[in-house]
Amino acid sequence: MTVVTGTGTREVGRSRTRLDAREKLRGEAMFTGDMEVPGMLYGRVLRSQHPHAEIVSINTSAAERMPGVAAVLVGRDLLDIDPYYGHAIKDRPIIAIERVRFSGEPVAAVAAEDEATAEAALAAIEVVYEELPLVDTIDKALDPAAPLLHEGPIRPGLFHGLGNLGERDGNIGYRYRLDSGDVAGESAGAAFVTEGEYLFPAVYQYAMETHSVIADWKPNEIAIWASCQHPFLVQAEIADLFGLPIGAVRIQVPYLGGGFGSKSYTKMEPLTVALSRKARAPVKIVNRVDESMVTSRRHGMRCWMRTTADADGTLLTRESRFWLDTGAYMDNGPRVTATAADSAPGPYRWRAVHIDAMCVYCNTAPSGSYRAFGATHLQWVAESQLDELARKAGIDPLEMRRRNLLRPGEPVRPDGSGKPLDADLIGDVERAAAAVGWDEPKGPLVGRGVSVGLLAAGAHPVSRASVRMRADGSVEVSVGTTEMGQGPRTVMAQIAAEELGCSSDRVRVLGADTRFTPYDRSTGASRSTTLAGKAVQNAAAAVAAKLRETACEVWDVASELIELRDGKAAYGDLEMEFSEVIAKRFGFTGGEIIEGGEVRPMGGDTGSYAEGPVFWEVCVAAVEVEVDPELGKVNVTRTATVADVGRAINPLLVERQDEGAFMQGYGNAMFEEMVYRDGELINDNLLEYRVPRIQDLPRQMTSIVVENEDGPGPHGAKGCGEGALAAVPAAIVNALGDAGVPITQLPLTPERVWRRLQDLSEPQSTEELT
Amino acid sequence: MNQHHEVRLNVNGTEHTVSVPPRKLLVDCLREDLRLTGTHVGCEQGVCGACTIIMDGQNVRSCLMFAVQADGASIETIESLASGPEDLHPVQQAFVDCHGLQCGFCTPGMVLAAKSFLEQNPSPTDDEIREAIAGNICRCTGYTFIVDAIRTAAERMAGEEAGQHV
Numbered sequence: 001m002t003v004v005t006g007t008g009t010r011e012v013g014r015s016r017t018r019l020d021a022r023e024k025l026r027g028e029a030m031f032t033g034d035m036e037v038p039g040m041l042y043g044r045v046l047r048s049q050h051p052h053a054e055i056v057s058i059n060t061s062a063a064e065r066m067p068g069v070a071a072v073l074v075g076r077d078l079l080d081i082d083p084y085y086g087h088a089i090k091d092r093p094i095i096a097i098e099r100v101r102f103s104g105e106p107v108a109a110v111a112a113e114d115e116a117t118a119e120a121a122l123a124a125i126e127v128v129y130e131e132l133p134l135v136d137t138i139d140k141a142l143d144p145a146a147p148l149l150h151e152g153p154i155r156p157g158l159f160h161g162l163g164n165l166g167e168r169d170g171n172i173g174y175r176y177r178l179d180s181g182d183v184a185g186e187s188a189g190a191a192f193v194t195e196g197e198y199l200f201p202a203v204y205q206y207a208m209e210t211h212s213v214i215a216d217w218k219p220n221e222i223a224i225w226a227s228c229q230h231p232f233l234v235q236a237e238i239a240d241l242f243g244l245p246i247g248a249v250r251i252q253v254p255y256l257g258g259g260f261g262s263k264s265y266t267k268m269e270p271l272t273v274a275l276s277r278k279a280r281a282p283v284k285i286v287n288r289v290d291e292s293m294v295t296s297r298r299h300g301m302r303c304w305m306r307t308t309a310d311a312d313g314t315l316l317t318r319e320s321r322f323w324l325d326t327g328a329y330m331d332n333g334p335r336v337t338a339t340a341a342d343s344a345p346g347p348y349r350w351r352a353v354h355i356d357a358m359c360v361y362c363n364t365a366p367s368g369s370y371r372a373f374g375a376t377h378l379q380w381v382a383e384s385q386l387d388e389l390a391r392k393a394g395i396d397p398l399e400m401r402r403r404n405l406l407r408p409g410e411p412v413r414p415d416g417s418g419k420p421l422d423a424d425l426i427g428d429v430e431r432a433a434a435a436v437g438w439d440e441p442k443g444p445l446v447g448r449g450v451s452v453g454l455l456a457a458g459a460h461p462v463s464r465a466s467v468r469m470r471a472d473g474s475v476e477v478s479v480g481t482t483e484m485g486q487g488p489r490t491v492m493a494q495i496a497a498e499e500l501g502c503s504s505d506r507v508r509v510l511g512a513d514t515r516f517t518p519y520d521r522s523t524g525a526s527r528s529t530t531l532a533g534k535a536v537q538n539a540a541a542a543v544a545a546k547l548r549e550t551a552c553e554v555w556d557v558a559s560e561l562i563e564l565r566d567g568k569a570a571y572g573d574l575e576m577e578f579s580e581v582i583a584k585r586f587g588f589t590g591g592e593i594i595e596g597g598e599v600r601p602m603g604g605d606t607g608s609y610a611e612g613p614v615f616w617e618v619c620v621a622a623v624e625v626e627v628d629p630e631l632g633k634v635n636v637t638r639t640a641t642v643a644d645v646g647r648a649i650n651p652l653l654v655e656r657q658d659e660g661a662f663m664q665g666y667g668n669a670m671f672e673e674m675v676y677r678d679g680e681l682i683n684d685n686l687l688e689y690r691v692p693r694i695q696d697l698p699r700q701m702t703s704i705v706v707e708n709e710d711g712p713g714p715h716g717a718k719g720c721g722e723g724a725l726a727a728v729p730a731a732i733v734n735a736l737g738d739a740g741v742p743i744t745q746l747p748l749t750p751e752r753v754w755r756r757l758q759d760l761s762e763p764q765s766t767e768e769l770t
Numbered sequence: 771m772n773q774h775h776e777v778r779l780n781v782n783g784t785e786h787t788v789s790v791p792p793r794k795l796l797v798d799c800l801r802e803d804l805r806l807t808g809t810h811v812g813c814e815q816g817v818c819g820a821c822t823i824i825m826d827g828q829n830v831r832s833c834l835m836f837a838v839q840a841d842g843a844s845i846e847t848i849e850s851l852a853s854g855p856e857d858l859h860p861v862q863q864a865f866v867d868c869h870g871l872q873c874g875f876c877t878p879g880m881v882l883a884a885k886s887f888l889e890q891n892p893s894p895t896d897d898e899i900r901e902a903i904a905g906n907i908c909r910c911t912g913y914t915f916i917v918d919a920i921r922t923a924a925e926r927m928a929g930e931e932a933g934q935h936v
Binding site: 015017018020021022023024025026027028029030031033034116206207208209255256257258260286288289483484485486487652653656659660662663664685686687691693694695697701 | 791793801806807808809810811812813814815817818820847848849851852858862865866867869871872873874875876877878881900901903904905907908909910911912913914915916917
């Protein structure tokens with residue numbers, strides 16, 4: 001842990017306790033599922049048990065006649081609107097229309113006076129299906145004879161942000177290529193070559209709170225309370241779907257019980273609104289875990305990669321082709337695909353790179369964002385090839401990285417586009433390696449591994465915020481960032497308090513209500529502290545300027561001589577409480593100062609947002625493992641992750657985020673896997689889909705906070721909380737390779753590791769998929 | 771199926787009589803009938819521990835019981851822990867001070883599990899603390915700060931206890 005003394009700042013750099021802690025600890029914090037609105041009905045969803053079928057008929061009359069049932073919604077109720085949505089590609093109907101494309105797809109929904117009645121009504125709905133050929137895997141989807149899951153021209157969504165989405169190619173819905181240099185020519189004389197195929201399973205974000213929505217449709221206004229990470233994007237999509245101006249859709253976001261990407265973009269909101277519209281009453285839908293598991297997940301992946309180096313370990317070329325299983329609908333697939341492609345070369349110098357990334361429709365539940373998406377998919381593949389080359393060349397893996405890693409200021413993308421490297425990666429990986437005893441002697445079946453990667457972070461840099469100082473000197477920050485555990489309410493209060501010269505105790509940070517809260521693009525891509533935080537800082541600075549303006553009028557001195565500290569304006573020995581300043585400003589015991597702050601790609605004080613990404617999030621980890629040869633069990637004995645945050649606004653919150661990302665990376669690497677059989681998710685519950693418990697985790701976990709003040713956010717900050725998730729699986733795989741057990745498929749279950757050990761002990765072992 | 775049953779519950783020191791259908795879960799009864807929404811519904815399988823309450827002195831998963839099974843029981847939920855509207859129980863205070871929470875969804879269950887554990891074992895080792903919360907899942911943290919919080923609470927409560935005996 002880096003000790004931060006907060007030099008020159010009073011709030012920033014201090015580990016303030018969470019401002020939301022009391023509410024959460026006393027059981028008073030409200031989540032969407034805790035809320036009730038007057039006249040509210042309860043919604044339940046009938047989901048298809050077939051992964052691919054035509055809907056021949058739906059008979060809802062028995063369900064409609066049941067006492068207590070207010071409405072039954074099916075596809076034909078949506079004939080008066082264009083019912084397709086999708087922020088990237090408009091490919092998903094609000095509820096199945098004539099065809100189902102995944103097991104779990106909503107086919108009908110019931111609103112009733114209580115949940116039990118709604119559930120009973122679902123059982124009374126008769127649906128006749130005619131099964132269609134199943135396209136449940138990437139391989140089947142790519143077969144030229146496979147049925148097409150979507151046809152016709154691609155309809156771009158409101159927020160794909162990826163330029164031209166290109167043409168549909170069979171079941172490939174999105175394709176992204178990176179090309180630079182002549183791979184064949186540059187690799188012709190390579191001394192060392194490594195090539196392989198890799199498999200990564202679909203995994204589930206498992207936010208403990210499932211997707212929850214209350215919607216109240218009225219002809220001229222739709223009110224929504226939702227567990228959503230990106231309320232402003234949902235607001236615009238709902239307005240678009242239901243034909244209202246954006247401002248007529250009001251979304252309020254209570255606390256979220258975790259997100260991790262599962263609640264990014266639009267999820268259960270359109271269906272809940274449509275059901276409310278049919279029922280003419282507010283409706284609440286709270287998913288069960290099995291329903292949330294078919295609402296969002298991480299893409300499964302098949303990947304081929306080839307990397308070459310010359311005799312002294314200098315990297316030459318990298319080629320990769322990979323296919324991501326996006327499920328029945330695109331959701332955030334295009335962005336995940338592009339980000340994965342960005343991660344494929346890794347932060348190294350190359351003579352030539354060729355990356356071909358494809359996002360493939362399958363008859364599985366839709367995949368979207370999951371913390372560190374793309375980077376988590378590719379970093380373990382890319383980094384394990386680097387280690388393999390190092391082994392072949394007889395070079396220490398850490399030395400291999402020193403020789404090839406980019407230095408600050410060098411271009412990251414092979415074609416030279418976008419933001420150059422803004423971090424000291426060699427310093428970061430050296431610290432991580434040292435923390436797991438890199439140079440210490442080690443016994444048999446003990447291995448150590450490092451991994452280094454970058455994640456294009458920040459999404460689109462558009463954030464606004466307002467800061468309001470009331471007549472009593474208390475402060476409210478209004479910012480659209482969703483609190484889902486990361487602690488933005490505390491951090492935003494610290495950022496505002498720093499500008500205002502007061503304690504964060506007097507600052508309240510309000511949750512998003514799109515009627516009042518200024519626009520913020522989204523809560524994801526590690527962007528909140530950097531971008532929304534910058535908007536808060538700008539707004540607070542504008543309030544501070546007003547305070548100074550009034551104080552200098554009162555004292556008749558230049559405003560730069562006025563200091564704001566301890567909740568007072570001060571000039572020499574003269575002091576005024578903020579409340580007094582406001583009273584002087586208005587000549588009255590009321591009034592307020594309210595100012596806005598803005599971050600946008602162009603203009604403002606930070607031109608650097610224009611080139612994208614906003615910053616490169618550092619993904620660095622080191623791990624030590626011990627393999628039990630009898631059981632195939634991998635014991636992770638020591639770990640270190642690096643949170644390279646520029647400046648830690650709240651160091652303990654940074655460590656908490658980093659540790660949480662470690663834990664999820666550990667789960668993703670070691671045992672998490674969504675298991676499908678014939679298109680059906682068969683482990684759709686927490687008993688069979690295991691997430692890390694305390695007993696699973698290593699005893700020695702080190703979180704290294706690095707502060708080089710090189711970020712584009714307030715006080716040189718940049719985001720964190722995702723990097724470790726991408727870095728940890730790669731470091732574990734590399735440590736396992738170092739222990740003599742190279743693996744090309746996740747998760748690292750004891751059976752898989754044990755079988756690999758048996759293969760390796762056979763005289764003629766092969767390098768085929770394990 | 772819809773015939774309701776009268777169930778008597780002492781919840782957080784207050785006697786309640788609620789009329790519930792036979793298959794209503796205890797957690798739903800607490801949340802819907804008594805509006806005590808601090809007890810959260812997570813996996814509904816008894817795996818995650820978010821719905822942990824203390825019933826007759828024992829940790830119980832309120833998603834694995836019908837309300838009718840709790841007839842006559844004494845129940846403590848998270849809402850009962852602090853003695854006043856501004857207070858925090860020492861376990862809660864330690865969670866604040868050690869940053870032992872993030873999203874807060876598992877937190878009430880985690881705090882109740884810790885509280886009843888510390889009543890049985892006031893000076894635990896870290897291994898015993900880990901064992902005590904092994905049935906409560908947290909997806910945000912890496913658990914280490916939760917262990918720190920429980921250890922801190924134990925030390926503070928032992929200190930207070932010692933103080934009272936001086």
